[in-house]
Amino acid sequence: MKAVLIAIVLAPLIGSIIAGFFGKSIGRSWSHRVTIGGVAIAFLMSLWVFKQVVVDGAYFNETIYTWLQAGTLTLEVGFMVDSLTAVMMAVVTFVSLMVHIYTIGYMHDDDGYSRFFSYIALFTFSMLMLVMSNNFLQLFFGWEAVGLVSYLLIGFWYKKPTAIYANLKAFLVNRVGDFGFLLGIAAVLMYAGSLDYIQVFTQAPAMAEKTIVLFGDTAWSVITVTCILLFIGAMGKSAQVPLHVWLPDSMEGPTPISALIHAATMVTAGIFMVARMSPLFELSETALSFVLVIGSVTALFMGLLGLVQNDIKRVVAYSTLSQLGYMTVALGVSAYAAGVFHLLTHAFFKALLFLAAGSVIIALHHEQDMRKMGGLRKYMPITYWTSLIGTLALIGFPGFSGFFSKDAIIEAVHASTIAGSDFAYFAVLVGVFITALYSFRLLFMVFHGRDRFDSHGGHNPHEPGWVVTVPLILLAIPSVLAGYFIGDVVFGSFFGNAIFVAGPHDVLGELGSHYHGVVSFMLHGLQAPPFWLAMAGVATAWYLYIYRPDIPGVLKVRLRGLHSLLENKYGFDDFNDKVFAAGSRGLGGLLWRVGDRFLIDGAVVNGSAKTVGWLARLVRHVQSGYLYHYAFAMIVGVWLLLTLYVG
Numbered sequence: 001m002k003a004v005l006i007a008i009v010l011a012p013l014i015g016s017i018i019a020g021f022f023g024k025s026i027g028r029s030w031s032h033r034v035t036i037g038g039v040a041i042a043f044l045m046s047l048w049v050f051k052q053v054v055v056d057g058a059y060f061n062e063t064i065y066t067w068l069q070a071g072t073l074t075l076e077v078g079f080m081v082d083s084l085t086a087v088m089m090a091v092v093t094f095v096s097l098m099v100h101i102y103t104i105g106y107m108h109d110d111d112g113y114s115r116f117f118s119y120i121a122l123f124t125f126s127m128l129m130l131v132m133s134n135n136f137l138q139l140f141f142g143w144e145a146v147g148l149v150s151y152l153l154i155g156f157w158y159k160k161p162t163a164i165y166a167n168l169k170a171f172l173v174n175r176v177g178d179f180g181f182l183l184g185i186a187a188v189l190m191y192a193g194s195l196d197y198i199q200v201f202t203q204a205p206a207m208a209e210k211t212i213v214l215f216g217d218t219a220w221s222v223i224t225v226t227c228i229l230l231f232i233g234a235m236g237k238s239a240q241v242p243l244h245v246w247l248p249d250s251m252e253g254p255t256p257i258s259a260l261i262h263a264a265t266m267v268t269a270g271i272f273m274v275a276r277m278s279p280l281f282e283l284s285e286t287a288l289s290f291v292l293v294i295g296s297v298t299a300l301f302m303g304l305l306g307l308v309q310n311d312i313k314r315v316v317a318y319s320t321l322s323q324l325g326y327m328t329v330a331l332g333v334s335a336y337a338a339g340v341f342h343l344l345t346h347a348f349f350k351a352l353l354f355l356a357a358g359s360v361i362i363a364l365h366h367e368q369d370m371r372k373m374g375g376l377r378k379y380m381p382i383t384y385w386t387s388l389i390g391t392l393a394l395i396g397f398p399g400f401s402g403f404f405s406k407d408a409i410i411e412a413v414h415a416s417t418i419a420g421s422d423f424a425y426f427a428v429l430v431g432v433f434i435t436a437l438y439s440f441r442l443l444f445m446v447f448h449g450r451d452r453f454d455s456h457g458g459h460n461p462h463e464p465g466w467v468v469t470v471p472l473i474l475l476a477i478p479s480v481l482a483g484y485f486i487g488d489v490v491f492g493s494f495f496g497n498a499i500f501v502a503g504p505h506d507v508l509g510e511l512g513s514h515y516h517g518v519v520s521f522m523l524h525g526l527q528a529p530p531f532w533l534a535m536a537g538v539a540t541a542w543y544l545y546i547y548r549p550d551i552p553g554v555l556k557v558r559l560r561g562l563h564s565l566l567e568n569k570y571g572f573d574d575f576n577d578k579v580f581a582a583g584s585r586g587l588g589g590l591l592w593r594v595g596d597r598f599l600i601d602g603a604v605v606n607g608s609a610k611t612v613g614w615l616a617r618l619v620r621h622v623q624s625g626y627l628y629h630y631a632f633a634m635i636v637g638v639w640l641l642l643t644l645y646v647g
Helices: 002-055 083-106 113-131 136-154 161-192 197-208 222-237 246-252 255-262 266-276 285-308 312-332 336-363 381-395 401-415 421-447 466-489 507-512 518-527 529-547 551-558 560-567 569-619 627-646
Strands: 060-070 073-081 211-213 219-221
Touching: 002 060, 002 073, 002 083, 002 113, 073 083, 073 136, 083 113, 083 255, 083 266, 083 336, 083 466, 113 136, 113 255, 113 266, 136 161, 136 222, 136 246, 136 255, 136 266, 161 197, 161 222, 161 246, 197 222, 211 222, 219 222, 222 266, 222 285, 246 255, 246 312, 255 266, 255 312, 255 336, 266 312, 266 336, 285 312, 285 421, 285 560, 285 569, 312 336, 312 401, 312 421, 336 381, 336 401, 336 466, 381 401, 381 421, 381 466, 381 529, 401 421, 401 466, 401 507, 401 518, 401 529, 421 529, 466 518, 518 529, 529 551, 551 560, 560 569
Parallel strands: none
Antiparallel strands: 060 073, 211 219
16 A cells, blocks of 8 residues: 555656646646646545545555654654545545646636646645645645645736735735644644654643643643644634635635635645544643634634625635634534534535636636626526535535535534533524525526626627536536435544544534434434525525515615625734734834844944944054154064063
C-alpha cells in the first residue's frame, strides 16, 4: 500500500509541475490532460485504498521520510490511512476531478489556462498531504500549502483590484487562525513531547491532568488551552465567526476554484482536523462547548446574510458558511461521525451548486446578478434539474443526501446535554428555515419567472457543453444517494478507532439504539420540526419571489434597518477595515516615520554621512599645505609620545 499512497499524492503534483513549468511548450490541451490524468489516477487509487481500508479492514501508519532528528524530536513525512482518511481521500479526489473536467469549459478562453490547471492540481496535492498525515508537522505543511494555493487562485485574475483585495484578505485572516494553530501545535510538542498523532493521543490523559497559568493566578487546563488553540486554526480555515470574513470575498476567483475551496477541500480542513483530534477534544468539555457555540452562531447568523445577497455565487458562499457551522456544531456535541458525514454529503451538493452557478454565468456572458436572470429553466434544462437536486439536498428534503446528514446533526444536538446545546438546537432549527428560504430564492430568481437577462443580440442562453454538464450530472448522483449510507457511517462502526468519543458524550450511540433503517429514519423525519421548517422556507420563497414578487421590495423599505445590518454583514468588514486594517496601516506609518525615516535613514544612514562630513571639514583645516606646520605637528607628536612613554 505504501507505493500506492506515494503515487496518490505525487500524481497531482507531477501534473501540476508539468502544466506550471512547461504549459507554454506543451500547449493548452496537454496542460489539462496531464493534470486531469494525475488527479484521475489519484482518484482511482483512492477508491482502491478505500476498498482496502473500509471493506478489507486494512490500516497503514508509517514514516515515509525522516526530515530531521534533533534529540528525541523526530520531524518526518508519514501517512496514516484509516477509515476517516480513506473517506476524505476519495471525496477530495472525486470533487477535484469533476472540477478539473469542468474547468476545460469554464476557462476555455482564459489566457492563464495552463497556470490555472497547475494551481488546482497543486491544491489537490496539498489537501491530500493534509488528510493523509500522521503527524502535526505534515498536517501544518498541508494546512499552509492549501492556504498558499488558495491565495494564488482567489487572486488568479490579478488585474482585478477586487480579486487582489480578496486574496490578501483570505491570506491575512487565515494567518490569524494559523497563529493560534501553531501555538496549539507548540503546546502539543511541549506537553506530549512528540508530534506523532498516536504518541500524542497516548499522552492526552496525562496532559488533561496538567494546568498552566496564562493570566494572573488562574490555572487553565493544558488540554483545554491546546484544543482551543487548535480550533482557532480551524476557525480560520473553516471560516467560523469571527474569522469568516475572507470566504464570501473569495468569490472573486474563477468559479471552479470557488467549488474546490468551498466543497470538499480547504474549508473542510478544519472539520477534518477536529475530528482527527477527537482523543484530545473529548478530554475537555470547555473546548467542546466553545466549538459548539462558535458553530451555532455561524450556522444561524451567516445563513441570514444569504437572504440579502444578489450575486449568485455569494448566496452559495454564505450557504457554505452556514453548513460549515452545522458541521462544527456536530463536533461540539461529539457527533464527529455526523459532522464528517455532512462534510461528505455537502461536498457533493455544494460542488454541484457552485458548478451549476458557473454554468449560468457562462451562459449569461459572466453575469452574476440574480436580478438580471430569470426564466432560464427552459434554456438550460440540465443545469436546472441538477441545480434543483443540489438545492433539495441542501435544504434537507427527505430522500436526498443532505436530509440524512443534517437531521442526524440536529437530533444529536437535541440529545446533547453539554453547555450551549440548547442555544445550538435553536440555531440549527431556525437555520433550516433560513436555508430553505435563500436556496429557493436563488432557484426561483434564476430559473423561474420572466426573462430578465440580456440576450446579447438575440442569442439566448444555452448549456455550455458536455465538459460542464457531465460533472454536474456525476455530482448530482451522490447528492441523492450518499445519504443512504447513514446507518453504517453515522450509527455503525464505520470509523472504528479513527474517531474517539467518551462514554458520557456518545449522543450518536444513544440515537443509534433507536435507528431502525433508512425508511424508518425518513418517516420520522417527515414528522420532525426540521422538515416542516424547510417546507415553510420553500413556501415563503415561492410566495415572495413567484406569487408576489413585489413584496421583497416593500419589505426592504419597511425593514430598512435590518436589511442594512445584513447587507453590511453585521459590520464585520467595516470593523476590520477601520480597526485592524486602519490600525495596522497607522502602526506601519508610525514605524516608517520614526523607525525608517528618523532612526534608520536620519540617524544611522544620513547621520553617519553627516558625522563623517563634519569630521572631514574639521580635519581638513590641519592640511594647510605649509611644510613648517607639518614639521611643528611632528615635533609636538614626538614630544607627546616620549612624554607618555617615559611616564
